[in-house]
Amino acid sequence: MTGRRRNRSTSLSGLPGRSRTTRTALGAGALVACASLAVGCGIVPGGTGGSGDDPITVMTWAPQETAATNKPGMPAFARAYARWINAHGGINGRELRVLTCNDHNDSVAAAKCARQAVKEKAVAVVGSYSQYADAFFPPLEGAGIPYIGGYGITNTEFTSPLSYPVNGGQPALLAGLGNALAENCGPVALIRPDTIAGDQLPALLDSGLTSGGHAPALDQRAEEDATEYDGQSEQALQRTTTDPVEQGCVVPALGDRTNTFMDSFRRARQDYPEVRTGSVLGSVDQTTINATGGESGPYEGAYVTGWYPAASDERWDGMKKVIQEQAFGDNSIDPADAGVQTTWIAYTVFKEVVESLGDGEVTADSITGALDGGLKVGTGGLTPTLQWKFQDKLASVGFPRLVNTEVTLQVVRQGRLVSASRGSVDTTQALQNADVA
Numbered sequence: 001m002t003g004r005r006r007n008r009s010t011s012l013s014g015l016p017g018r019s020r021t022t023r024t025a026l027g028a029g030a031l032v033a034c035a036s037l038a039v040g041c042g043i044v045p046g047g048t049g050g051s052g053d054d055p056i057t058v059m060t061w062a063p064q065e066t067a068a069t070n071k072p073g074m075p076a077f078a079r080a081y082a083r084w085i086n087a088h089g090g091i092n093g094r095e096l097r098v099l100t101c102n103d104h105n106d107s108v109a110a111a112k113c114a115r116q117a118v119k120e121k122a123v124a125v126v127g128s129y130s131q132y133a134d135a136f137f138p139p140l141e142g143a144g145i146p147y148i149g150g151y152g153i154t155n156t157e158f159t160s161p162l163s164y165p166v167n168g169g170q171p172a173l174l175a176g177l178g179n180a181l182a183e184n185c186g187p188v189a190l191i192r193p194d195t196i197a198g199d200q201l202p203a204l205l206d207s208g209l210t211s212g213g214h215a216p217a218l219d220q221r222a223e224e225d226a227t228e229y230d231g232q233s234e235q236a237l238q239r240t241t242t243d244p245v246e247q248g249c250v251v252p253a254l255g256d257r258t259n260t261f262m263d264s265f266r267r268a269r270q271d272y273p274e275v276r277t278g279s280v281l282g283s284v285d286q287t288t289i290n291a292t293g294g295e296s297g298p299y300e301g302a303y304v305t306g307w308y309p310a311a312s313d314e315r316w317d318g319m320k321k322v323i324q325e326q327a328f329g330d331n332s333i334d335p336a337d338a339g340v341q342t343t344w345i346a347y348t349v350f351k352e353v354v355e356s357l358g359d360g361e362v363t364a365d366s367i368t369g370a371l372d373g374g375l376k377v378g379t380g381g382l383t384p385t386l387q388w389k390f391q392d393k394l395a396s397v398g399f400p401r402l403v404n405t406e407v408t409l410q411v412v413r414q415g416r417l418v419s420a421s422r423g424s425v426d427t428t429q430a431l432q433n434a435d436v437a
Helices: 073-087 107-119 133-143 169-182 201-211 230-240 255-271 286-291 314-326 338-356 364-372 428-432
Strands: 056-062 096-102 124-126 188-193 218-222 249-252 276-280 303-306 406-413 416-419
Touching: 056 073, 056 107, 056 338, 073 096, 073 314, 073 338, 096 107, 107 133, 124 338, 169 201, 169 249, 169 276, 169 303, 169 406, 169 428, 188 201, 188 230, 201 428, 218 230, 230 249, 230 255, 249 255, 255 276, 255 286, 286 416, 314 338, 338 364
Parallel strands: 056 096, 056 124, 188 218, 188 249, 249 276, 276 303
Antiparallel strands: 303 406, 406 416
16 A cells, blocks of 8 residues: 555564573663663663662663653652662662663664663563564563563564463453454444554454454554644544444554544544444543543543453552652643553562562562462552463464463543443454454
């Protein structure tokens, strides 16, 4: 297709295997947007990244101040977590040093962040977001650095042997949404980015739709960083209002640009019969619903799938305590944001892993050894008990590292995002039938 941009990186198979014992430092790229806690932004004393009484060094990265998706709350929360954990005695008495990096939604910057993690002797990358897996995983894999609790935006996060995801990423969200829409919608139109990452979304949504006996979604590509979506809105409405009996559904999955799409959609829908909308957390949250009119806005009645319990759930009290003590007033840290929540869970996992090592050396190798050795990690009920195996239940469809297949279903009622069902929905069966080849 003319003008099609292929600027997001995913893979359905793992990257070439590299020995975890390979510790050769890659070329030291330019440092990018670095901030650190506990010590200055430089080489860790002793060069071990976590031996003896040295601080334990980790990194968290995410895009900030770009024209596409931004997740400033993730590195901001990581810095707050470091202040909090160090104020409470560190991890096993060891100081935690957190480096943060801005990947700028750019493959070159993402690779620089990874090379910086290698240069700074980070023992893990924790709670991060980047769409450029093919850029950041090779440096990490070459140095044996684990990637714990990525956002789940690329398929490589569910295939790399050094990836330890805490949620089911886009695969689980879209499969769960498709399953919900199958029972409640006529024709379904998916509006998604015209990128390599976006190319994976139709099959994932369809896995849930078809498991519920529904026809596949109508696939509409859109520019990821467009300033308006009038044409896409008209097309989606035309395609979903053809059935005089069943109400159609429109599913925008455009990240930060979902709100831009819904602004265009709100204007266009006035000339068409009623349709419902559905989306996933990360594209839609309560702030978005409020900004688009609340109860009178286009999201009323929309189904939204998420990875975790609602933000009001008491299981988030530990995260909120960190924010209250160390980041009160930082508007970039929203406790209802899925990125912030993922970062909290990722650091919870990391803390448990380090504590499991006792007085032993804390290195990238020892952390991956513990994780690969069958360690079971609890997250206070925010996820199922996590345990990563080399080949898990979704290995046959290209997701061998996807261990948390549960999603929550929420709905917008009277302008509020509330639970649509008790507990969570297991998307394993739907994903096992996904055609993601």
